[in-house]
Every structure is written in C-alpha cells, then in structure tokens.
Amino acid sequence: MGRRLYAGQRLRALRLRQGLGQGAMAGRLGVSVSYLSQLENDDRPLTSSVLAALGRQFPLDLEGLHADDGARRFAATRAVLDDPLFGEARLDAQAVARLAEQQPELADRLVALHAAYRAAEERLQILDETIDTGADQGGRLPWDEIRDWFHQAGNYIDLLDRRAEELSGELVGGSADALAERLAARHGVAVEELADIEAAAIRRFDAARRVLMLGPALPPESRRFQLGWQLVALEMGGEIAAIADNATLRSVEARRLLALGLTNYAAGALLMPYERFRSAARAVRHDIDRLSRHFGVSFEQACHRLSTLQRPGARGIPFFFCRVDMAGNITKRHSATRLQFARFGGACPLWVVHDAAAIPDRVLVQLAETPDGVRYVSMAKGLVKPSGRYDRSPRRYAVALGCEAAHARDFIYADGLDVERARATPIGVSCRLCPRPDCDQRAFPPADRAIRIAPDRRDVVPYSIG
Structure with a gap:
C-alpha cells in the first residue's frame, strides 16, 4: 500500500478507548498478543490483513488510522468491493491491497464509479417516484425542495x-x-x-x-x-x-x-456541539436516552443530531433518521446510508417504525434487510408531544434511527442481535419501488413491472408480479 503505515500510538489509543486489554484486542484482530504489542510499539507496520480486520471490528475508527493516501485508497476500495452489489463472494484483503497498491488509478476510478452508480440509482428512484405520483419537477413543493437540498x-x-x-x-x-x-x-x-x-x-x-x-x-x-x-x-x-x-x-x-x-x-x-457530542455518542455506544439526558435535549433532537455527524475527517456512524406520523407519512427524513426513503407516500409497512408509533415511550429494535442484500439495525420509539390544553389533541409520532449491520458493535440497540445469521425482516423503500414478488403487506404493485391476474387463484395479494 505504498509506503508502510506505522500507527502504533493511534492503534493503542483505539484499544484503550474501547476498554480492551491486549489479549482481547488481539483476539478481535486475529493476531497474537506479541504481534499486537509490536504493532503498538511501531516495530511492525499495519498490514492489509490487519487493516481489513480493523475495518470489520471497528469501522467507525478506521478513518483515524489512515496516515496516507494508500491506506485511504485501500479502505475505500475494500468498502466498495464489500457492497452486496458484487455478490456474496468477497475478495481477499491481500488482493484488494495489491489492487490499491499496483493499480491506484484503477482503484480510484472504481471508487468514483461506485459513487456515481449509487448517485444515479438514487436519482432514478426519485424520477420513478415523481413519474408514478404525477409530481413533475416543476411542480415540486417548496417543502420537498428543502428536504432534497x-x-x-x-x-x-x-x-x-x-x-x-x-x-x-x-x-x-x-x-x-x-x-x-x-x-x-x-x-x-x-x-x-x-x-x-x-x-x-x-x-x-x-x-x-x-x-x-x-x-x-x-x-x-x-x-x-x-x-x-x-x-x-x-x-x-x-x-x-x-x-x-x-x-x-x-x-x-x-x-x-x-x-x-x-x-x-x-x-x-x-x-450538541460536534466534537463533544460525537465523543459522548461513541462513549455510550449511541444510547439516545443517555445522550438526551447529558445534553439536555429531547429524544428526537438527539436522534436527528446523530444523523448529521458527517464532518470530513471526523465522521460519526452513517445513520438514517426519520419521523413518521400516525398516518404513516414521513415528515422528516435523512439517510447517510445506502437506504433511501421514499420521497412520496409512506414507508414500508413491515418497518418497525409503524409499530412504534402505536406504542409510545417504548423502544423497538429491528434487524431488516433491503432488496439489495444490505442489513440494517434500526431503533424506533413512539413519542407524544402534549398540546398544553384539553381541547387540542397531542401530537403523536415515531422516530427511527438506524445503521448498516457493519456498525452494530458501536450501536447499543444491536446488542443481542445476531446481525450476520439471524433472520432479518425483508423491507423495501416503498411498495411502488419494491421488487419483492412475495410480500403479503404489499399495498401497490411495483411501478416498473407488469402484474398478472389469475381468476382461479386467490392469494393474500390479488395479483402476481411479472
């Protein structure tokens, strides 16, 4: 990976911040205690296999260990090639390291191409929804413009x-x-x-x-x-x-x-000033109640702030955040993950946020998987805002916060979930965009597929998808 990467002091700081002894840290990385000691004393450089292990175990902290463009290129390329888009078979860390070292321009173009693909996919989703709902670009309401901005x-x-x-x-x-x-x-x-x-x-x-x-x-x-x-x-x-x-x-x-x-x-x-809030969030593994109490803010405010921690060089976990009202309308939304919310209509009915809206002041947790194979851990809580008077109804809604399963170790709400092997709830963006052919909760057929009607057959959904 170009010049060798010695990061002993930062590696030791990471271990101490996680509250791990050398034995526990060595076990996480799959190395011996003596080898870890050599790494921390800068007697050995970080190899591609150790960087890959750090990326798996501590994805939130990997950015801080990168001292040169080679290490950053390796991490970015590895993240791209781990996308379920490329299937379940993953390239060996050594192969990714050789690509990043021997073909740096090709690796950079691969990362840029992947980013462009994801952006194009998102634009296509927006276009599909716009056409499907009849809301052309010229007819976007100011509220929609601002959310897009x-x-x-x-x-x-x-x-x-x-x-x-x-x-x-x-x-x-x-x-x-x-x-x-x-x-x-x-x-x-x-x-x-x-x-x-x-x-x-x-x-x-x-x-x-x-x-x-x-x-x-x-x-x-x-x-x-x-x-x-x-x-x-x-x-x-x-x-x-x-x-x-x-x-x-x-x-x-x-x-x-x-x-x-x-x-x-x-x-x-x-x-909730950036560095203090980010450090506190990491220290309590993003426990919303503890953050709310520490900073004197509401549960919703703390959730929303966590979704904004995207400062270059000091990023937080990439979260998605949304607020859903009792009718299922998404009234706030943002995602720093690959999961993107529907711009029109409601969220997937299988998503736990709908259950939370009906059960205030109780935290619900869900392991979900989108059609592209990415798994997410999400937390949802129903909230009630009193109106202050009898003749006005209180506002009832739910907020949801979640991240990709790769960050589960740093998200307290994932405790007790086997994010790799447990059955995940199959969710989509919205029925209009979801390609799943066998969902009993489907409200509408997907906009880009034909439906088949069989008069002599009746299932939960009265049509099949072509």
Whole structure:
C-alpha cells in the first residue's frame, strides 16, 4: 500500500478507548498478543490483513488510522468491493491491497464509479417516484425542495456547525439561563412567557420590542432549543441568509423555508456541539436516552443530531433518521446510508417504525434487510408531544434511527442481535419501488413491472408480479 503505515500510538489509543486489554484486542484482530504489542510499539507496520480486520471490528475508527493516501485508497476500495452489489463472494484483503497498491488509478476510478452508480440509482428512484405520483419537477413543493437540498448537502453544513461549536464554547454550561443571559447581554432581548391562552404556541419574537415570548407548555428541552434558535438567528443570521440566497431554489418561499431549516440545524449544533457530542455518542455506544439526558435535549433532537455527524475527517456512524406520523407519512427524513426513503407516500409497512408509533415511550429494535442484500439495525420509539390544553389533541409520532449491520458493535440497540445469521425482516423503500414478488403487506404493485391476474387463484395479494 505504498509506503508502510506505522500507527502504533493511534492503534493503542483505539484499544484503550474501547476498554480492551491486549489479549482481547488481539483476539478481535486475529493476531497474537506479541504481534499486537509490536504493532503498538511501531516495530511492525499495519498490514492489509490487519487493516481489513480493523475495518470489520471497528469501522467507525478506521478513518483515524489512515496516515496516507494508500491506506485511504485501500479502505475505500475494500468498502466498495464489500457492497452486496458484487455478490456474496468477497475478495481477499491481500488482493484488494495489491489492487490499491499496483493499480491506484484503477482503484480510484472504481471508487468514483461506485459513487456515481449509487448517485444515479438514487436519482432514478426519485424520477420513478415523481413519474408514478404525477409530481413533475416543476411542480415540486417548496417543502420537498428543502428536504432534497439538505439531502444533497449530506445533512451536514460545515460553516454553521463550526460557528455553533465556537458559540457553544463561549456559553458557560449552555443552560437555558446561559442562553437567556447571552440574548440579554449581546442583543438586548428579554425572555417572557406567553399568556396561558396561547398554551399551544411555541415561540413569538417581537423584534421592535426586543422580546422573545415562549409558550407556557413547552417542556424544558424544547424551551432551551427555542432559546438557542433565537440566539443563532441573531448571531449567525448573515451566514444563514448567504447560504439560503445562494441555493438553487425556485421560489422566495423555498428560500425562507431553507433559512428556517438552517436555523434549526444551527440551534441543534449549538446545544450538541460536534466534537463533544460525537465523543459522548461513541462513549455510550449511541444510547439516545443517555445522550438526551447529558445534553439536555429531547429524544428526537438527539436522534436527528446523530444523523448529521458527517464532518470530513471526523465522521460519526452513517445513520438514517426519520419521523413518521400516525398516518404513516414521513415528515422528516435523512439517510447517510445506502437506504433511501421514499420521497412520496409512506414507508414500508413491515418497518418497525409503524409499530412504534402505536406504542409510545417504548423502544423497538429491528434487524431488516433491503432488496439489495444490505442489513440494517434500526431503533424506533413512539413519542407524544402534549398540546398544553384539553381541547387540542397531542401530537403523536415515531422516530427511527438506524445503521448498516457493519456498525452494530458501536450501536447499543444491536446488542443481542445476531446481525450476520439471524433472520432479518425483508423491507423495501416503498411498495411502488419494491421488487419483492412475495410480500403479503404489499399495498401497490411495483411501478416498473407488469402484474398478472389469475381468476382461479386467490392469494393474500390479488395479483402476481411479472
């Protein structure tokens, strides 16, 4: 892999961070304790087989061990060739290492071609859904435009994330009181409570009077988020406006929606600053309840933030995240994984998120597999947001967070699951796009296939797929 890669100090730091002794670490990597000791003391370089083992056992940490382009090329090429697209037979690590070393341009083009294929597949899915639903590109609603904009940005906005991280460092503790004090000291903004008659209201800002009014029924984490929202709107408004103005959008309404979304993003980044949140998430293996308690945020806010940890050079686990209402509509969605959500309609009925919506305050876990053979571990929880008054119904919905099975060791919700051998629930993106011919839960036939009707035969689904 080009010049030899010595990474003893980083390898030792990885072992200690995982709380492993040398014996346990050696067992994970399939090497002897003495050989591991030589690696940690830089007496030996990391070989392709050791890098492959590290990639299998600690995929989240492999990026930090890469010291040169050769090691990065090897890891990227290995990830591409492990895609189920190429079938179950996997190339030996040594063969991948030889390809990366002896044919670096070919390896780079293979990685680029795979990325282009995945992007084209995603665009085709969007086109299929658009044609199938009759929503042509010119007819996209501003809301759909903004969701697509964030998806194309990878759900990570570097400028705002770093500015929010800096701002968080200036706030002592980041409590609601600290946020209110900053609003008063820097911007002359007082915080008041709305009258009880407006219990359903969340936030009102009177710019002329410099008064921020918050709904009396807001739970503490929501109140803190709204304080943070107003603070970043005032301190980062220029950056937010510049991003929105330069975005390729079709209407003024879409730009205003984007500015609101960017402010929401910055507020989340303020309350959960990148490096502190990423480190804490890794330390508790992405336990949402513990993260929520530690950072004083809601369960949904912590889930959403985990899906944004895509900073180059310091990425978190690639997660998918969504929010589904009681009717099955996807009201929030983002995926840094190969699983992509339907842009129109609901999610696959076999997905555990639908069960969670009907059972609030209980975490459900599912091992699922998509038609391309990729396995995912997902966690879903039903939530209820009180309205603050009897004559308004509370909002009920469920959130889901998941990752590819390769990251199961770092995802606490996968504990107890045999992600390699256990039977996985076969899910799809949506019925319109799912190619599975034998799903009893199918609501519609796939848009790209003919159906066959047999009058003398009746199964659960009243047609077969051609």
